């Protein structure tokens with residue numbers, strides 16, 4: 001069984017969403033990646049969302065840019081938690097993606113992270129935290145990751161002196 005599904009609206013999103021995949025790899029979390037678009041592949045998008053729980057995924061991470069309907073439309077078709085990653089669009093710098101993803105109507109949440117790569121990394125961590133509620137090995141990996149972050153911050157402070 002694969003724990004996390006990473007989906008994105010276009011192959012052009014991969015340069016951002018690779019940061020999610022890399023984070024999950026670092027934390028030892030199983031994932032699959034797929035291009036699915038609510039706009040360009042509406043039937044496949046609905047089928048994917050409706051089958052996601054039965055496939056055994058615990059969390060869906062969806063990256064999309066511009067009129068970023070994908071995360072919300074997935075959330076509308078599954079009870080799994082959906083984390084939305086706003087891709088940094090060229091025309092509006094990702095503000096369009098962010099607002100399209102975050103401003104969901106009451107009853108259909110998408111857990112929205114920051115625009116671009118930092119958000120993509122955090123989406124991977126957030127998904128691991130959710131899966132970690134049931135998988136102790138993921139909590140151990142998160143603790144190790146947090147300790148590494150701490151050590152790096154302390155070490156960078158020492159560079160000042």
Ligand SMILES: Nc1c(C(=O)O)ncn1[C@@H]1O[C@H](COP(=O)(O)O)[C@@H](O)[C@H]1O
Pocket residue numbers: 008009010011012013036037038039040063064065066067068069070071087
């Ligand atoms: N936002 C969506 C959806 C969707 O929400 O279904 N499908 C594609 N896209 C976005 O269109 C942007 C440009 O895509 P192209 O580079 O393929 O033209 C991408 O950021 C993609 O996520």
